[in-house]
Amino acid sequence: MQHLLNKRLNIDGLELMGKIESSSIDLCFFDPQYRGVLDKMSYGNEGERQRERTKLTQMSEEKISRFITEINRVLKPSTYCMLWIDKFHLCEGVHSWLIKTSLQIVDLITWDKGKMGMGYRTRKQSEYLLVLQKKPIKAKGTWKSHNIRDVWSEKIPAQTLRIHPHAKPKGLQKALIESHIYI
Numbered sequence: 121m122q123h124l125l126n127k128r129l130n131i132d133g134l135e136l137m138g139k140i141e142s143s144s145i146d147l148c149f150f151d152p153q154y155r156g157v158l159d160k161m162s163y164g165n166e167g168e169r170q171r172e173r174t175k176l177t178q179m180s181e182e183k184i185s186r187f188i189t190e191i192n193r194v195l196k197p198s199t200y201c202m203l204w205i206d207k208f209h210l211c212e213g214v215h216s217w218l219i220k221t222s223l224q225i226v227d228l229i230t231w232d233k234g235k236m237g238m239g240y241r242t243r244k245q246s247e248y249l250l251v252l253q254k255k256p257i258k259a260k261g262t263w264k265s266h267n268i269r270d271v272w273s274e275k276i277p278a279q280t281l282r283i284h285p286h287a288k289p290k291g292l293q294k295a296l297i298e299s300h301i302y303i
Contacts, residue, residue, distance in 0.1 A: 134183075137190035145194045146302045151204040151288060152184045153177060185217045192221035192254060198262050201252040202296060204288060210248050218252070226259075227251035229268070231289055234275040249292070265299035268292075 129136065179187070191201050201223060205214060218224075229249040237244035253262070274289035 134186060134190060137187065137194065140194045142193050143196050145191075146196055146199050147202070147297065147300045148191050148195060148200070149202045149204070149288075149293060150187065150191060151286065152187065153179050153286070154181075154184065154209070181216070185220070188217045188223065189220045192223050195223075195254045197254055198256055198258055199254055200262070200300060201254070202293075203250040203252055205248050205250055207244055207246070207248070214250065222255040223252040224255060224257055225250055226253045226257060228270065229292070230271045231292060232271060232273040233289075234273060247288075262301050263299055264301050265295065268295050268299060 188201070188203075195201060203214070228251065231247045231249060233245055233247065235245065272289065272292045274291050276287045276289065280287045
């Protein structure tokens with residue numbers, strides 16, 4: 121399969137994953153489009169950014185599990201999946217997504233977005249990046265940088281949020297890519 125960089129594709133993600141050879145990927149970032157926390161909180165007064173976010177195709181729990189199963193299939197042994205989650209999924213857990221995989225949670229990075237979001241009690245200012253590793257689990261020989269903090273502060277420029285309402289911190293993702301040892 122020819123890899124196209126920075127090209128918007130019009131293909132179902134699971135269909136695309138099915139075209140990738142097993143045990144061929146060194147590192148994966150996965151940002152599932154779920155609406156769990158918004159549905160649970162039933163705000164109804166979502167701001168413009170949330171309105172744009174709700175236009176994104178939402179994924180069911182079953183579809184997220186299928187994606188993670190496919191990610192597990194394409195990852196090489198001892199490599200990583202970086203899984204973006206919110207506070208709701210941090211508290212409720214994601215273990216049901218991992219049942220059919222050999223992925224294990226090995227670390228957690230808190231992203232301080234530098235701006236307040238929604239919340240009934242506390243206002244959400246963070247998102248979380250679960251670091252999942254495919255078995256066999258080992259740190260030596262898979263990770264070269266040891267200066268990435270477990271709390272990462274990075275604001276997303278407003279113009280970026282206008283382009284994509286669910287943008288993630290480029291600096292953190294760059295540091296993780298550079299830290300990863302390709303097997």
